Amino acid sequence: MTVTQAPKIVTSRMGYDDSHTLERYLATGGYEALKKALSMNPEAVHDEVTASNLLGRGGAGFEAGRKWSMLRPNPVRYLVVNGDESEPATFKDRELIERDPHQLVEGVLIAAYSLQVTQAFIYIRGEFALGIERVTQAVNEAYSHGACGNNIFGSGFSVDLVVHPGAGAYICGEETALIESLEGKRGFPRIKPPFFPAAIGLYGEPTIVNNVETMSNLPWIVLNGGEAFAALGEGRSTGTRIFALSGHVNQPGTYEVEMAKPTFRDIIFDPSLGGGVRLGRDVKAFIPGGVSAPWFGPEHLDLRLDQDEVGKAGSMLGSGSIVVMDSATCPVRAAWRIARFFKRESCGQCTPCREGSGWVDKTMRRIEEGAGREEDLDLLLDICDNIAPGLTWPPAQTTICVLGPSIPSSVVWAIRMFRDEFLVHIKDGACPYA
Amino acid sequence: MGHFTPENLAKAKNTISVYPQARSALIPLCHLAQSQDGYLSEEAMVEIAELVGVSPAEVRGTASFYDMLHTEPVGKHLVSICTNIACMLAGAYELLEHATESLGVHSGQTTSDGEITLEEVECIAACDRAPCVSVNHRFFLDVDPDTFDQLMTDLRSGKHSSEVPSHGTLSRVERSLGLAVPREQVAEERAAADKARAERKAKAEAAGADKK
Numbered sequence: 127m128t129v130t131q132a133p134k135i136v137t138s139r140m141g142y143d144d145s146h147t148l149e150r151y152l153a154t155g156g157y158e159a160l161k162k163a164l165s166m167n168p169e170a171v172h173d174e175v176t177a178s179n180l181l182g183r184g185g186a187g188f189e190a191g192r193k194w195s196m197l198r199p200n201p202v203r204y205l206v207v208n209g210d211e212s213e214p215a216t217f218k219d220r221e222l223i224e225r226d227p228h229q230l231v232e233g234v235l236i237a238a239y240s241l242q243v244t245q246a247f248i249y250i251r252g253e254f255a256l257g258i259e260r261v262t263q264a265v266n267e268a269y270s271h272g273a274c275g276n277n278i279f280g281s282g283f284s285v286d287l288v289v290h291p292g293a294g295a296y297i298c299g300e301e302t303a304l305i306e307s308l309e310g311k312r313g314f315p316r317i318k319p320p321f322f323p324a325a326i327g328l329y330g331e332p333t334i335v336n337n338v339e340t341m342s343n344l345p346w347i348v349l350n351g352g353e354a355f356a357a358l359g360e361g362r363s364t365g366t367r368i369f370a371l372s373g374h375v376n377q378p379g380t381y382e383v384e385m386a387k388p389t390f391r392d393i394i395f396d397p398s399l400g401g402g403v404r405l406g407r408d409v410k411a412f413i414p415g416g417v418s419a420p421w422f423g424p425e426h427l428d429l430r431l432d433q434d435e436v437g438k439a440g441s442m443l444g445s446g447s448i449v450v451m452d453s454a455t456c457p458v459r460a461a462w463r464i465a466r467f468f469k470r471e472s473c474g475q476c477t478p479c480r481e482g483s484g485w486v487d488k489t490m491r492r493i494e495e496g497a498g499r500e501e502d503l504d505l506l507l508d509i510c511d512n513i514a515p516g517l518t519w520p521p522a523q524t525t526i527c528v529l530g531p532s533i534p535s536s537v538v539w540a541i542r543m544f545r546d547e548f549l550v551h552i553k554d555g556a557c558p559y560a
Numbered sequence: 561m562g563h564f565t566p567e568n569l570a571k572a573k574n575t576i577s578v579y580p581q582a583r584s585a586l587i588p589l590c591h592l593a594q595s596q597d598g599y600l601s602e603e604a605m606v607e608i609a610e611l612v613g614v615s616p617a618e619v620r621g622t623a624s625f626y627d628m629l630h631t632e633p634v635g636k637h638l639v640s641i642c643t644n645i646a647c648m649l650a651g652a653y654e655l656l657e658h659a660t661e662s663l664g665v666h667s668g669q670t671t672s673d674g675e676i677t678l679e680e681v682e683c684i685a686a687c688d689r690a691p692c693v694s695v696n697h698r699f700f701l702d703v704d705p706d707t708f709d710q711l712m713t714d715l716r717s718g719k720h721s722s723e724v725p726s727h728g729t730l731s732r733v734e735r736s737l738g739l740a741v742p743r744e745q746v747a748e749e750r751a752a753a754d755k756a757r758a759e760r761k762a763k764a765e766a767a768g769a770d771k772k
Contacts (some may be wrong), residue, residue, distance in 0.1 A: 201752035214644045214683035244741050244749065245580070252591070252628045252730065253684050255697040259733040266736040275740030284741040288578050291730055293587050294627030296682065310586030310612065312625040329581060331753065372646035372687035379688045417645060447687070449645055463648050467682055473625075 129396050132358050132384035135366045136342045139226050146260050148267040151228035157273050159345035163236045164281040171240035175344070177352030179364040184208055184299075184337030185416065185445045187433050189362075194241060196324040198332040205238050205246035206308065206328060209261075209338045210292050210299040212251060213416040214467060216447040218368040218380050219338040223250060223257035226342065227264035231287065233341035235274060236348055238285045241334055245286045249304055252292040262289045296471035300527045301335040303473065314473055315527035339368060339446075359385035363432045367446055369393055373412070374452035376401035386432035390414065390422070393431065394450055407452040411543060415444025417464045418532035420519050421539040440519045441535075456559035458551055461540035462490035468533045479530030482513040486537055493548060496556040503541055503548055510534035563603040568596050572611055577738055582612045586622055590629050594728030599630045627681070628697075635670040635677035637715050638727050640694045641703075643680050646687035651704075655691050656680055658705040663712065675716050695720070696727045 139145040139154055151157070163171045176191030197203060207230070211219035222230060230248070238246045248265075250258050265287050268274035276284045290308055292298050298307045302316035305328050320326055327333025343365065347355050356364045363385040371393060372378045381399050390412065394400040403409055411421045414429075420441040422429075429439055436443045451460060469483040489506055492498050507517070514521035514531040517538050521531035541548060550558055564572055572592055576585040586608065593604035600623055602616075609616040623629040641659060643652040656667070659678055665671055667680040686692040689701030693708070698720075700711055714720055725732060739746075 200756060201749045211685055212683065215646045215687050216683075217685040217687050220685045244746060245739075251685075252626075253694065253697055255730055256699070258731045262731055262733045262735060266733070269737060269740065276742060284745065286578070286739045286741050289735070290584070291588060291591060292626075293590065293623075293629050295625060307587065308584055309581065310583035310614075310622065312622050330757075370687065372690065373649050378646075378690075413645075449649070449687075451649065455649065460645060460648070463643070463645055467644055470682060 130384045135346045137382040159348040174352040178355035183339035204328045204333040205243045207248045209250040212296040213445045215449045216445040218370045227260040233344035236344045297473045370447040373450040391427040413449040415442045420535045457544040461536040464536040476525035478513045478524045498552040563607045591730045640681040644683035647691040650690035652691040
């Protein structure tokens with residue numbers, strides 16, 4: 127077991143019932159990092175973020191410091207924070223939003239200063255009503271505390287923060303769709319190139335889009351230095367990260383652990399973390415990073431929570447959400463439910479995704495319900511091959527965004543891992559688990 | 561016109577004022593209309609269109625993309641049951657089946673007393689306390705058939721009225737002030753950006769003309 131005693135960087139206040147209040151925040155060092163950042167020059171703040179090697183916590187895992195250096199120089203630039211957490215089984219941003227909104231706000235203000243933007247938006251998923259209330263309250267308090275608005279803390283730097291609610295659409299977590307949504311439109315992703323937000327983003331101006339957890343790391347990085355952050359973890363996977371553990375574990379929840387040290391086995395079985403599989407059963411399969419990630423089997427349990435190690439093994443740490451399925455789980459039903467999600471959430475712009483997701487949903491459903499045919503397995507693989515040719519990981523892309531190429535991750539890997547169970551459904555004309 | 565109450569019209573104008581472009585307020589104003597009427601009415605969409613400077617069809621076209629915006633009336637309590645992967649593994653379909661039977665309505669339908677609209681939703685991000693349910697977007701966690709029935713009884717008797725606001729109310733906390741960055745500074749930056757854009761365009765056009 128290599129569960130290290132690393133500091134809690136983003137969840138240090140979670141033990142307090144009043145962790146969301148300004149009083150608690152100020153009593154625990156709140157807004158000191160912003161004051162320190164304002165005493166540095168903006169480039170020096172950027173240098174600390176680059177030195178930390180903080181990888182974006184939204185799913186793609188791109189270096190935040192490098193993303194910032196891609197921001198096109200322009201008199202008007204924007205910062206947009208992505209709080210549209212909707213990847214199934216991901217619930218770490220909701221905790222940060224609801225339970226430590228000031229830490230998020232401070233992180234956004236630090237980023238806004240480093241990037242020298244005068245307006246930043248915090249886009250929060252509409253379903254997070256409490257989260258919207260908490261962050262709105264935190265922004266109001268930041269203004270009255272002098273941490274936000276005109277000439278913050280007397281530094282000469284001015285910035286406005288606006289909390290923007292979503293209205294229920296998974297695709298708006300995709301950064302260009304989020305920008306469209308923030309412009310008051312349907313959440314249709316934009317094609318890249320040319321619409322890389324850092325070049326052409328909100329209202330056509332250069333825009334940085336960063337995840338909530340990424341922003342929430344910034345106060346600690348500024349106070350302790352990028353080097354201290356990079357000293358945690360290993361290789362490119364530095365610092366700590368929140369993993370959201372759900373499914374058939376005894377203690378589901380969010381756990382902040384040092385990156386690249388614990389393994390999946392540790393996080394699932396350690397008594398201080400997941401506490402093992404329910405009823406003492408075996409792990410049949412697990413999803414390592416949100417439902418867009420290919421499934422892993424028990425043979426992958428000893429992989430470390432390291433972005434590159436998981437990537438090389440053929441999946442991704444993605445949004446940091448781990449779903450455990452025990453030995454009594456029907457893999458057909460689980461994969462079908464994920465396929466159905468993508469069908470419901472496809473924005474409809476690209477044919478492979480719009481049509482393919484519907485075909486996959488219907489075919490999977492008929493197998494699960496006992497009406498499948500043996501040739502359905504080849505049919506499913508063929509449809510998925512049309513969505514993401516080659517069925518490799520990372521997937522090839524035939525669509526504007528990566529929602530489409532995520533469709534095969536559950537279905538194809540479930541067929542590869544559990545073909546015999548699919549065949550039992552087809553031969554018996556029923557789900558053996560029903 | 562004049563569908564918003566005077567108080568809500570003032571709120572709508574304040575909301576528009578915090579965005580560089582009025583259209584960005586479209587979704588927040590749809591939420592505002594839902595908080596006033598419980599759903600997004602035709603009249604509200606017409607007024608929102610006028611306020612943000614688009615056609616009513618564009619408001620409807622945008623609103624119809626989003627699950628939380630309802631262009632038809634819904635019940636007093638929108639009861640959303642998540643059946644996505646983590647909730648499914650914890651018995652959410654059994655819970656949904658129970659709810660359908662005990663309420664006598666299917667997903668998307670409203671009970672005859674107008675109290676409850678049942679809907680099956682995608683992941684609402686409370687997977688460690690599955691199966692999860694939200695009522696008017698306020699969470700109720702670790703719900704089983706028994707606690708579900710109790711919840712429905714309590715909702716009907718108004719027991720949760722303090723923590724569950726009426727349908728459509730998103731945030732009970734409002735922005736306390738407008739933008740604070742000096743408007744002259746913003747205008748200067750805006751003008752410089754427009755000038756840079758015009759220069760880039762002229763340069764691109766000149767380069768295009770050279771090629772011809």
